Amino acid sequence: MKSLDRREFLTRVAGGTSALAAVGIHAPGRAEASGARGTPGVDGRAARPAAGLADPALRPLPLGSIRPRGWLGRQLRIQADGLSGHLDEFWPDVASSQWFGGDAEGWERAPYWMDGVVALAWTLDDEGLKGKVSEHVDQIVRAQRADGRYGPVAASTGSRPYDVWAVFLANKMLVQYHEATGDDRVLRAVEASLRELGTGMEDTPLFDWGKYRWFEGLVATYYVYERTGEPWLLDLARMMRDQGTDYPAIYAGESITSPTPRRGRWTWDKHVVNTAMALKAGALSWRLDQQHADRDFPALMLSILDRYHGQVTGMFTGDECLAGRNPIQGTELCSVVECMYSLETLAAVFGEPAWADRLERVAFNALPATFKPDMWAHQYDQQVNQVQCTINPDAMWTTNGPDSNIYGLAPNYGCCTSNMHQGWPKLAAHLWMATPDDGLAAVAYAPSEASFRSHDVPVKVTLDTDYPFRETLDIEVRPERAVTFPLLLRVPGWADGASVRVAGGAPETMRAGTLHRLERRWGAGPTTVEVRLPMRPRVTVRYNDAIAVERGPLVYSLGLDETWTRVRADAPQRGLPHGDFEVRPASDWNYGLVLDPESPEDGLSFEERPVGERPFSPEGAGVRARVRGRKMPDWKIEHGWAGEIAPGRRSSTEPLEEVELIPYGCTNVRVTEFPRLEA
Numbered sequence: 172m173k174s175l176d177r178r179e180f181l182t183r184v185a186g187g188t189s190a191l192a193a194v195g196i197h198a199p200g201r202a203e204a205s206g207a208r209g210t211p212g213v214d215g216r217a218a219r220p221a222a223g224l225a226d227p228a229l230r231p232l233p234l235g236s237i238r239p240r241g242w243l244g245r246q247l248r249i250q251a252d253g254l255s256g257h258l259d260e261f262w263p264d265v266a267s268s269q270w271f272g273g274d275a276e277g278w279e280r281a282p283y284w285m286d287g288v289v290a291l292a293w294t295l296d297d298e299g300l301k302g303k304v305s306e307h308v309d310q311i312v313r314a315q316r317a318d319g320r321y322g323p324v325a326a327s328t329g330s331r332p333y334d335v336w337a338v339f340l341a342n343k344m345l346v347q348y349h350e351a352t353g354d355d356r357v358l359r360a361v362e363a364s365l366r367e368l369g370t371g372m373e374d375t376p377l378f379d380w381g382k383y384r385w386f387e388g389l390v391a392t393y394y395v396y397e398r399t400g401e402p403w404l405l406d407l408a409r410m411m412r413d414q415g416t417d418y419p420a421i422y423a424g425e426s427i428t429s430p431t432p433r434r435g436r437w438t439w440d441k442h443v444v445n446t447a448m449a450l451k452a453g454a455l456s457w458r459l460d461q462q463h464a465d466r467d468f469p470a471l472m473l474s475i476l477d478r479y480h481g482q483v484t485g486m487f488t489g490d491e492c493l494a495g496r497n498p499i500q501g502t503e504l505c506s507v508v509e510c511m512y513s514l515e516t517l518a519a520v521f522g523e524p525a526w527a528d529r530l531e532r533v534a535f536n537a538l539p540a541t542f543k544p545d546m547w548a549h550q551y552d553q554q555v556n557q558v559q560c561t562i563n564p565d566a567m568w569t570t571n572g573p574d575s576n577i578y579g580l581a582p583n584y585g586c587c588t589s590n591m592h593q594g595w596p597k598l599a600a601h602l603w604m605a606t607p608d609d610g611l612a613a614v615a616y617a618p619s620e621a622s623f624r625s626h627d628v629p630v631k632v633t634l635d636t637d638y639p640f641r642e643t644l645d646i647e648v649r650p651e652r653a654v655t656f657p658l659l660l661r662v663p664g665w666a667d668g669a670s671v672r673v674a675g676g677a678p679e680t681m682r683a684g685t686l687h688r689l690e691r692r693w694g695a696g697p698t699t700v701e702v703r704l705p706m707r708p709r710v711t712v713r714y715n716d717a718i719a720v721e722r723g724p725l726v727y728s729l730g731l732d733e734t735w736t737r738v739r740a741d742a743p744q745r746g747l748p749h750g751d752f753e754v755r756p757a758s759d760w761n762y763g764l765v766l767d768p769e770s771p772e773d774g775l776s777f778e779e780r781p782v783g784e785r786p787f788s789p790e791g792a793g794v795r796a797r798v799r800g801r802k803m804p805d806w807k808i809e810h811g812w813a814g815e816i817a818p819g820r821r822s823s824t825e826p827l828e829e830v831e832l833i834p835y836g837c838t839n840v841r842v843t844e845f846p847r848l849e850a
């Protein structure tokens with residue numbers, strides 16, 4: 172991955188040149204059309220400031236318009252049958268939340284849980300979950316005070332001023348609920364809340380979490396503005412921005428580039444969840460006044476993060492603050508799901524396919540890896556080289572505690588327990604988006620069905636595929652009657668040689684890193700669109716010259732035999748299978764690999780297997796790689812973790828063996844960055 176030097180970053184921020192292409196977050200930047208027709212892509216249209224707020228290049232379909240199929244359907248069902256669908260039945264901070272009239276935590280936890288479960292319930296069309304969520308929304312709206320404030324304010328703050336972050340979050344959740352249900356009472360409640368926020372912010376400017384997460388307040392503010400056209404809402408949005416943290420100023424400084432020292436100091440600026448959320452700040456701010464610097468900053472921010480803290484999963488470390496590139500530092504689950512939501516927002520607002528490339532990389536690697544395959548337990552921190560997950564008093568996190576990488580109900584701290592739910596359902600809800608000219612864009616790929624209207628004609632589009640474990644996508648377009656519209660297909664930056672075949676015709680090539688535009692009159696019957704995205708292996712050089720194997724959007728890891736041990740006396744309640752677990756390796760993990768980054772195909776072969784009932788589990792891995800390696804006896808456990816890899820090419824006199832790798836997302840313990848061996 173190329174990086175700019177810091178002077179060049181700052182020049183580009185100041186100069187307003189799009190930096191996305193230059194930093195190569197995988198693709199040439201702006202959406203471009205490819206193919207014979209040569210018509211401009213979505214970004215070829217100038218943003219049209221619609222009554223003061225620029226339209227996004229692509230607009231997510233209303234919640235509930237996209238249904239999962241195939242492996243994604245199984246994954247969402249696993250989630251609903253796991254912690255997500257049951258947390259409110261037994262975990263006090265949601266079950267007895269002050270938001271619901273109880274006496275437990277009353278700030279961010281219940282709204283976090285609902286923010287994911289609203290999307291899960293309506294994406295799955297699960298009546299039971301929808302009923303639960305609706306009851307809780309009723310409780311919140313009924314308890315709203317006459318002045319518009321809701322939430323258990325007095326009880327949770329005493330005499331201190333109230334940090335409005337949790338209200339930003341609740342509003343962001345409630346507008347999703349409104350979008351899914353059309354319940355006008357909820358829209359009015361959010362509008363009243365926003366009025367009250369504005370009044371309060373005149374007396375008490377944003378501070379702490381509200382200040383660092385100011386842009387989260389814009390999500391609901393824009394949603395209500397687009398439905399009411401009330402100009403005061405844009406004044407409120409500007410006030411949030413004016414009172415909020417200036418991230419470009421932070422990223423122009425040097426402090427952001429150094430890892431937080433192990434067992435070092437916690438800082439707001441380098442807090443990993445703030446960082447993941449703030450990736451979208453430029454996109455949201457850009458909609459207000461279309462400043463070039465806002466358009467360019469997210470790519471600059473991400474390239475700085477990649478360069479100094481980046482991981483092969485597409486994430487950056489933070490355990491709990493940005494922690495450098497070493498693959499044994501941790502990445503918090505909250506930052507994974509927030510990064511995904513930021514990337515979904517960036518892909519929509521700017522219509523640039525590279526953002527969706529990155530979204531898939533995070534979604535298909537970092538997200539599933541950090542859950543027990545049944546989604547009844549999760550980690551706080553995942554490691555790219557994670558050979559054991561134990562309660563480890565010798566852990567070398569920056570500020571997190573000894574149990575941060577065990578799989579459990581609430582290891583280290585309960586934020587991830589409440590915030591983890593949005594990952595999969597919001598990905599599903601952003602797979603397809605509407606184009607400004609009544610068409611549809613395939614933004615990210617997973618088996619799904621989208622319903623939308625083009626020129627008032629209802630259209631269903633289905634995608635059957637085992638992507639990302641396969642290279643082929645079978646799309647079927649079925650309008651109720653014949654209609655002309657564009658179908659935009661994202662061609663990932665890695666997909667050289669991609670092709671598409673419409674209605675059994677001749678294959679057409681598509682250019683990598685573009686949105687390929689198919690504009691035609693779609694007949695009333697089904698029309699097939701067959702897409703092939705060739706996945707060539709890549710061997711990338713990482714921290715201390717270690718190497719990693721990638722192919723398409725997937726990263727590959729040495730999967731280990733595992734021993735799971737239940738720890739602590741956390742007796743499952745109500746017969747539910749939650750709990751805390753340590754995982755230890757039951758096979759050798761200390762291998763170096765014989766691979767050449769210059770000719771990655773030499774010595775690497777891939778084999779397809781059926782995608783399992785649990786798609787992201789060691790036994791369910793839908794593809795495996797074989798490679799040659801040798802054990803490295805001097806690579807040992809240090810501080811309870813895999814030792815740090817020494818720089819440079821390495822050698823080993825152990826016998827050459829064939830080693831099997833599986834997708835990172837399918838592993839629970841693993842090695843992903845390997846010492847590179849002399850051939």
Ligand SMILES: [Zn+2]
Nearest residue numbers: 503505586587
């Ligand atoms: Zn968290």
